[in-house]
Amino acid sequence: MLGSLLSIRRWTTEIKGDDLWFHFHLETDKYNAERHIEDDESVEYPSDWEAPIVWGNYHSCIISSNSWHFCGFKVCALKEYSLGMLDGLLLHLDPLPCDMEDPDRRVFRAYLLGHDTVVDHHIEFSRIKDTNSFAITWRGKIALTYAGYYEPAYEFAAKIHSLEAPEIGPASSTG
Numbered sequence: 752m753l754g755s756l757l758s759i760r761r762w763t764t765e766i767k768g769d770d771l772w773f774h775f776h777l778e779t780d781k782y783n784a785e786r787h788i789e790d791d792e793s794v795e796y797p798s799d800w801e802a803p804i805v806w807g808n809y810h811s812c813i814i815s816s817n818s819w820h821f822c823g824f825k826v827c828a829l830k831e832y833s834l835g836m837l838d839g840l841l842l843h844l845d846p847l848p849c850d851m852e853d854p855d856r857r858v859f860r861a862y863l864l865g866h867d868t869v870v871d872h873h874i875e876f877s878r879i880k881d882t883n884s885f886a887i888t889w890r891g892k893i894a895l896t897y898a899g900y901y902e903p904a905y906e907f908a909a910k911i912h913s914l915e916a917p918e919i920g921p922a923s924s925t926g
Contacts, residue, residue, distance in 0.1 A: 760777065761775065762914060762917050763775075763917055770825050770829060771825070771826045771832045772823045774815075774816045774817045776815040776818060777814040777889075812862065812863045812907075819860045820860055822857070826840075834878060838876065841874070842872070842875075844874065845858050847892070849870055851894050854868050863897075864895055867893060867895050867897050868894045868896040868903070869893050869903075873890050875888045883916050886913060887911040887914060890906065892904075892906055
């Protein structure tokens, strides 16, 4: 499962009409940040997922709602938003089954082993007492669509221990 080094680098807001939308940009450290990735060219790997050379070629993973397209997701009506309503909120975005062949219709796009697809997001917000910060738990599924595999066969998870909620506005961000 991908996720031990996955962290939110940006959390931004956007107002669309009367609604509040969130954007997230997650990124891992470099795949070889903890160790050098060795590749034995004599080994025939069953898939790109298991081939060290492929991981070395792509450097890191990015999951973003605003790096390659500008999508994001509606949180609530702007007049309903408060940090209190966000506390305990669990969102389920791009639930399965969904169209895996049109990445622009997904809330997030990914760069993993090429431009791949991430779906079935479960994002939970837990406010840290007496602060404007939140712990965020996020899990989802990955399809290696860049290589032509449209089944979300892999999972990812991220646990962000403390991230301050962004100010509300079209160009505000945290991270």
